[in-house]
Ligand SMILES: Nc1nc2c(ncn2[C@@H]2O[C@H](COP(=O)(O)OP(=O)(O)OP(=O)(O)O)[C@@H](O)[C@H]2O)c(=O)[nH]1
């Protein structure tokens with residue numbers, strides 16, 4: 001097994017961070033880095049008690065948190081996953097096996113294929129479909145879930161990436177850069193229901209991400 005570093009960005013995820021970390025720890029010797037921005041609950045305490053490296057990142061931003069986390073990561077394989085318990089942490093091991101066998105650089109977890117009416121609202125489905133279509137058109141790719149927030153990829157690929165956003169569009173930027181510099185595949189995963197308050201602002205982040213796809217395409221020319 002290559003050395004694995006998992007980064008989990010958090011703001012007030014005390015209800016779910018424990019089970020996410022415990023599931024990841026079943027993989028064995030894994031570096032788990034929790035990048036926390038100003039949680040007012042027990043998120044940091046729980047993560048520390050489970051042996052995670054906890055970094056306090058005062059600057060707000062989903063992309064900022066990931067950049068800070070990956071800058072501290074010592075593994076050869078990087079993993080990103082939400083702290084809200086919605087993604088299946090137990091499939092990190094099988095994903096890494098697939099990467100090794102099939103010589104893949106970046107695996108993105110696709111929530112669209114297995115979605116249902118409970119875990120995916122109509123608004124999210126329509127919004128994500130618009131973003132997916134824009135990404136397919138602008139970047140000539142076959143992406144199913146451009147907004148997925150769970151990925152497994154090689155550090156060597158991450159080092160080639162440029163212009164990653166500090167905000168929520170970090171996730172789509174990562175995939176655009178992965179398509180440019182390496183081999184990306186998507187794997188359908190089950191998506192859980194968020195039990196706590198989301199940080200995502202559906203309308204604001206949706207329009208902002210659409211604009212960012214466009215800008216990234218323009219800047220590439
Ligand atoms: N450190 C840090 N973490 C953040 C920030 N924004 C979001 N997060 C965390 O990043 C993860 C993704 O945020 P979510 O609110 O779950 O966003 P999402 O998954 O797109 O939206 P939902 O589908 O509603 O869950 C969660 O673990 C959040 O706690 C931030 O500015 N800083």
Ligand SMILES: [Mg+2]
Nearest residue numbers: 082084086149
């Ligand atoms: Mg989430």
